[in-house]
Amino acid sequence: MAPAxxxxxxxxxxxxxxxxxxxxTGEPALVVLVTHxxxxxxxxxxDLVPPKLADMQTDVLAIGYPIAGGGxxxxxxxxxxxxxxxxxxxYSVGHKNITAGTIATCVYDLLPGGxxxxxVHGVGIPPKYYVLSNNHVLANSxxxxxxxxxxxxxxxxxxxxxxxxxxxxxxxxxINFAAGAGNLVDAAIAGGEFHDLDREIYWNGCVRGWRxxxxxxxxxxxxxTGRTTNFTTGxxxxxNATINVSYGGGKVARLTDQ
Numbered sequence: 001m002a003p004a005x006x007x008x009x010x011x012x013x014x015x016x017x018x019x020x021x022x023x024x025t026g027e028p029a030l031v032v033l034v035t036h037x038x039x040x041x042x043x044x045x046x047d048l049v050p051p052k053l054a055d056m057q058t059d060v061l062a063i064g065y066p067i068a069g070g071g072x073x074x075x076x077x078x079x080x081x082x083x084x085x086x087x088x089x090x091y092s093v094g095h096k097n098i099t100a101g102t103i104a105t106c107v108y109d110l111l112p113g114g115x116x117x118x119x120v121h122g123v124g125i126p127p128k129y130y131v132l133s134n135n136h137v138l139a140n141s142x143x144x145x146x147x148x149x150x151x152x153x154x155x156x157x158x159x160x161x162x163x164x165x166x167x168x169x170x171x172x173x174x175i176n177f178a179a180g181a182g183n184l185v186d187a188a189i190a191g192g193e194f195h196d197l198d199r200e201i202y203w204n205g206c207v208r209g210w211r212x213x214x215x216x217x218x219x220x221x222x223x224x225t226g227r228t229t230n231f232t233t234g235x236x237x238x239x240n241a242t243i244n245v246s247y248g249g250g251k252v253a254r255l256t257d258q
Contacts, residue, residue, distance in 0.1 A: 007032075007046070007048075008043075009035050009038070009047065010032055011033050011034065011065070011244050012033035012063075012066075012242055012243030013030065013032055013241065013243075014031050014239060014241030014242070014243075014258070015030065015218070015240045016028075016029055016030075016031035016061070016218050018059050019059055019061075027057065029056065029058060030053050030054070030057070031060075031237070031238045032049045032058055033063050033243060034060055034061070034062055035062065035063070035064060036062050036064070037062045061237060061238065066243060066244065066245040067245065067246045069134075069136055079227060079228050080092060080102075080226075080230070081100070081157035081158075082153065083158075083159070084152070086196050086198035087131070088105075088200045088201060088202045089102075089105035089199075089201030089225060090102060090103065090201055090202035090203065090204070090225030091103050091202065091227060092152065092154045092156075092157045092159070092227045093133060093137060093150060093152045093166070093227075094137055094138075094153075094154025094155055095138055095140045095144055095149075095150060095151075095169065096148060096149045096151055096155065096161050097140050097143070098156075099154060099155060099156035100155065101134060101138075101154060102133065102225075102226045102227040102228075103131055103133055104133050104201075105132055105206075105207055106130065106132065106197035106199050108128060108130065109130070129192055129193070130170060130189040130192065131152075131190045131192055131197065133188060133189075135173060135188045136186060136247060137154075137188070138150055138189070139172035141175060142172075144172070145169070146169050146171070147168050147169060149161045149162070150166055150167040150168060151165055151166065152164060154227075166190075166197075167191055167196075168190055168191055168192075169188065169190050173188070175247070175253050177251050180254065181254060182254055182255070183253050183256065184255070186245075186253075186255070202225050202231075203225050204224070204225050213257070216239060217239065218236055218237060218238070219235060220235065220236045221234075221235055222234050222235070241258040242256045242257075243258055
């Protein structure tokens with residue numbers, strides 16, 4: 001049996017709530033993620049989202065075209081593009097061969113088998129420190145080698161090697177671009193010197209913990225700091241989402257359980 005033809009405009013699907021008159025009703029719904037909404041009469045019968053899927057009501061949420069990195073970054077007086085030491089989350093960073101992206105935060109590995117030394121007098125010593133960001137920022141969407149230079153600011157923002165090298169690529173999770181393949185994360189780390197890295201996220205402070213995904217719910221308030229978008233706040237509208245993200249050059253990756 002041939003697979004169903006993808007509906008035009010649809011880029012993802014997740015779990016959320018039904019919205020009516022611009023307000024959430026609190027009623028569970030399958031949320032169909034589209035690039036943009038159209039009037040019902042402008043949509044072909046084959047592309048209409050049915051009122052129910054798998055016995056659950058549906059809703060449609062317009063999210064635009066998901067693009068990793070958002071395309072070429074735009075410079076401006078309000079962006080976090082300057083050189084900064086120690087570097088904080090939110091500031092410009094990038095592999096030597098990309099434009100620029102955002103530092104998520106700086107980290108060390110505290111998991112078993114990670115980089116933390118055995119405790120000395122009851123105190124663990126983490127000897128290795130890293131910049132945490134995306135694969136497409138630090139590993140050039142899989143097109144990088146371990147040990148490659150990472151610049152802060154990123155090349156688009158004037159970073160040059162070796163003057164602005166802040167770290168070298170340490171590990172990344174490869175992105176699978178095969179049709180239908182799933183990816184859980186777009187992530188990489190690059191090792192740097194302790195005195196060059198700061199766990200603070202600009203305007204947000206330090207990360208104080210994390211929340212397991214089963215405890216993340218629709219309606220949860222969130223905030224972030226980005227190199228181009230500055231400080232933004234929002235509210236989670238969809239969980240357990242599957243979504244197609246463009247990486248440029250015709251490459252699309254499917255991210256699942258988002």
